Amino acid sequence: MSKRNGKAAKAAPEIPVQMKGAQMIWEAMVREGVRVVYGHPGGAILPAYDALSPYEAEGKLHHVLVRHEQCAAHMADGWARATGEVGVCIATSGPGATNLVTGLATAQMDSVPVVAITGQVPTKLLGTDAFQESDVVGVSAPVCKHNYLVTDVNELPLILKEAFYIAREGRPGVVLVDICKDVQNAEGTFRYDFEIELPGFEPWPNVDLECVRKAAALINQAERPLVLSGHGVQLARMGHELLALVEKAEIPVVTTLLGTGNIPESHPLSLGMGGMHGEAYANQAVQSCDVLIAVGMRFDDRITGRLDKFAKQAKVIHFELDRAEVGKNIVPDVPVIGDLAETLPALLPLIEERRHQPWLQQLKEWKGETAQSDILNYEVDELIPPYVIRQLWFATHNAPGGPPIIVTDVGQHQMWECQYFTHDHVGQLLTSGGLGTMGFALPAAIGAQMAYPERLVWAVAGDGGFQMTLQELAVIKQEHNLPVKVAIINNGFLGMVRQWQQFFYDKRYTGTPVWSPDFVQLAAAYQIPALAVTRPDEVGPALEKAIATPGPFLIDFRVKEEVNVYPMVAPGAAVDQLIRRPKPAVMQEYSGVQPSW
Amino acid sequence: MKYTLIAWMRDKPGVLSRVAGMMRRRNFNIDSLQVGHSEAPGISRMTFVVDGNDRMVDQVIQQLRKLVDVTQVENISEQPIVAREMAMVRVATNADTRAEIVQIVNIYRGEIVDVALDSMIVQIVGSEDRVASLVDLLDNFGILEMVRTGPVAMARGRLERSRRRGTAVWRAQADGRDAVSTERFKTGGV
Missing domain, CATH: 3.40.50.970 (Thiamin diphosphate (ThDP)-binding fold, Pyr/PP domains)
Structure with missing residues (x-):
């Protein structure tokens, strides 16, 4: 059902198999293509660990024992960021689960697909303040895309499938599945050929091509266009398309922290990172552009600085998958809601080949004035x-x-x-x-x-x-x-x-x-x-x-x-009001490499 | 400004806390919130009144839509709507005041639903104004106890069926077929 993988051929109806809930967890993971899980065992998750051993013995799954559950979530997160696949972590009830929370919040904030499995006290003990009981669904809800408490073994297969589906589809995020110990021990019917039907979950909103056309018209008229690109480009694997777009219309690119590397940073059109510790010329570019093309980013306060002084000269176009991000901090003139993998390819042919020499020249001058003191190519006498x-x-x-x-x-x-x-x-x-x-x-x-x-x-x-x-x-x-x-x-x-x-x-x-x-x-x-x-x-x-x-x-x-990080925009200041770095710069030549995706 | 929103959601454990938690977390100001059954089995209907501006309400709607259990959200603030709330008021009475209270309640088309020697329970259903105005009047006699709901609301006029995103289970339910949990497995849930 994954959109990016194309509509999967309808799976042949599966013959249901009886198995324990504990085994269902691993069976589902194997179906989802999971290879590694990061976790820490404990009382309420023991049945699941017990059921894991045959999967480990057959080499289908590998469990990594962490030393603190927070790190299980971070490892799953690191795996997911590196591969784009869903990372999986597992912990026991109570302290195990609450320890996960920081790691889950980290992944959720950065739109990283992670599924967390936690053990829970047996159904009969729920709500009794039993040993190692905590309200994990309640605790984790604010930092999850969705979460589940499983109290019936027959619901487990569908819930696991939904969990992976929700974590992966649309803007990725964290899904936690809290499974009562007696559910892990209970026998139930396992099958995995469900068609997911979640009417309240709209991962891939329909693209309004009229918005794409409006965006193209604005970009084609721009004298000082600028792309501000974020993590979304990476999540949609649209690095090549973005590069093609900015090269065609000669548009410089500023990135957010997570958008780092969206186009090669040694490319002449790359201005590097903007925001609180972005280079002065990158922030100056944001403040001076006449059309700001925000791509797959959410106008975080670290990138915008003071909102009412942000990009005041610009018409803003916002390409974004999550419509809740559109208008949250900055109200765009042209919102383009939808998967970047649809909107950017639709935009590209509508964009005219343009050159923006005066604008680029201006940026070059600013760069000359304020660029990184590339002290690094010089001899330094202290270890900085x-x-x-x-x-x-x-x-x-x-x-x-x-x-x-x-x-x-x-x-x-x-x-x-x-x-x-x-x-x-x-x-x-x-x-x-x-x-x-x-x-x-x-x-x-x-x-x-x-x-x-x-x-x-x-x-x-x-x-x-x-x-x-x-x-x-x-x-x-x-x-x-x-x-x-x-x-x-x-x-x-x-x-x-x-x-x-x-x-x-x-x-x-x-x-x-x-x-x-x-x-x-x-x-x-x-x-x-x-x-x-x-x-x-x-x-x-x-x-x-x-x-x-x-x-x-x-x-x-x-x-x-x-040693201080320069330049710096003080919190709450406009992004062009910054504390500058003193020294001159040496520019890097473009090495001609292409993005890996 | 006040906005009236309607949200439909899967009737799941914890869904109310998800909605309330999201509202609190994002610092949205809820004036009132009513939740109950809708016409579709397994789907609850929530009526909110939120206080804010257009941008904030847009955020409320978008954030509500992101909740997996919330199937649909509608802003009916700009449509003609019927909004009603209900109050039950236990008002102090004595032989002198009883008749007058009954009269007032009748004018407001309320109902006396319980009578004791020294008090009565008055029930009123109506627009926010009407309820408030009766409550104000009754206050002169001494209100001993009161419970008042927030409004529930519906848009006036013809219902556009197409605005619903149906599901297999939902369609089955609309056709009067019983969607038990086994059905849910066949189709992947509501």
Whole structure:
């Protein structure tokens, strides 16, 4: 029934089979093409774990034991972001399920398809405050696209099928299925040939071609058009079409954090990321354009800054699948609601070939004035984080096995990664954009690495965030030495918070200095080879060593402490009112690579 | 401005809490909310009155539509509608006032549904204004207890059947066939 996969041939009617609810869970997953599940067992989910063993023995499914359920959700999330398939995590009732919540909220905010299975106390004990009981459906509802409590084994197969369907179709999201223990133990009838019929669920709204025509007319008249593209382009796998569109009409492109790499960042039309830590010229472009073409994005406050001062000169066209996002923050002049995989191809032939030289020239001038001080191509005498990130790019961008996947945590290093790593491929950067979840990097990198064992996967984290989920280093080892590489940008502070304290709280560094263990020794305790780097000239060799070493590797980059992310738009300010970065820039030449999707 | 919305939803455990939770989470202001059965088995009908502006109401509608259990949402604020609410008022009475209260209730086409020596229960169904106005009058005699619903509403005029998105089960139900849970499995649920 998946639209993107085309209408599947009607499955032959299946002969129903009797089996336990516990087995139905895994049977459904095999049908859905799931290969890996991330989880942690416990009392209320034990029957399911028991039923898993034959599936593991036959090699149909693989279970990864996490050290904290939050990371099970992050791993499923990392897997899903990397592959576009539904990630699956599993936990027991009560604390297991509530621990999942942060990870589920992270995935839901960033439109990542995840199905979470949780055990629940037996039906008879529901509502009695039984041991390890919590109202998981109630707790998780605000952070889920949908969720279910299963109290009847015969409803389980349909619910599981609906869960995957809802998670995957339309704007992806999180679906949680809470299954009572007695349901797992009960025998029921299993079949999986249902046709999903959910009248309240409209994943793929019909495209109004008249809106596409209106959009095309506006774009064709524009003197200073600009594309602002987001995660939706990646979810719809429309990188090529977007590139074709902007090349045809010569439209520069600004991306959101999650839209990073929608068109190759070394392409002359790419202005990189906009918003709070976007480059000044990118934000200036947003403020000066006459037609703003927003594609698959939701006008988050981090991209718009002060709403009433946002893109005031522009007519706004909003291409978006989720109609609730259209008009939520910015009311567009032309809304184009529908799947980008339909609307962009429909738009392309209507767009005239245009050149916008004066506009591009203007942008170039702005870029010249304010562009990244590409300090990174120069010698630096102190170990500063942007230099580390740039070296990471030099060391990894030609990695065999495909473009490297960089998974960041949240904070300063995340923004530096966006600024100083040139993302020439869609899906190269996996990061928690909406929820901004510290601790995301390591577990999500594990998920991404398991999806692509042959690709180079780097978890880039700060010393603060890394310590939130570092226990998952054990998973790297238990999963047969997963070759995840870890870079810790260690500045002894919760850097981004410290930066805000410096700017807005008169340098009162309350609660931001971070004591860390010796990460090299810590890695040693996990039997992971590691290095500490304190000087700029050690960066390159350390990265090479990490990459050359089979299996995991950890580098503790002990960087200069009080370095700030520039430019910065103060929260609540207009995006052109920014604190600028001082130094001049060196431009990158376009390498001619194409997006991977 | 006040807006009247109608939402149809699958009659599932927790659906009310999903709707209420979404409203709270997104900071929408609900004046009143009524929920009950609709003409279709398994489908509940909810009437909301929300306070806000056009943009906010559009968001309410879009966010409601995103709830999987909500099958349809309609904004009937700009149509001619019939909206009614109901109140039951236990009003203090004595030999002197009883006749006068009965008279007032009759004028309002209310009903006396229970009589005790020192009080009566008055029932009134009507537009918000009419209910409010009777309640105000009764207040002069001493209201001991009151329960008042929010409005339920329907658009006037001919019903456009096509606006419903039917399902196999729904169609079966409309044809008078019983859609039991086994039926639900054949078709994949309402």
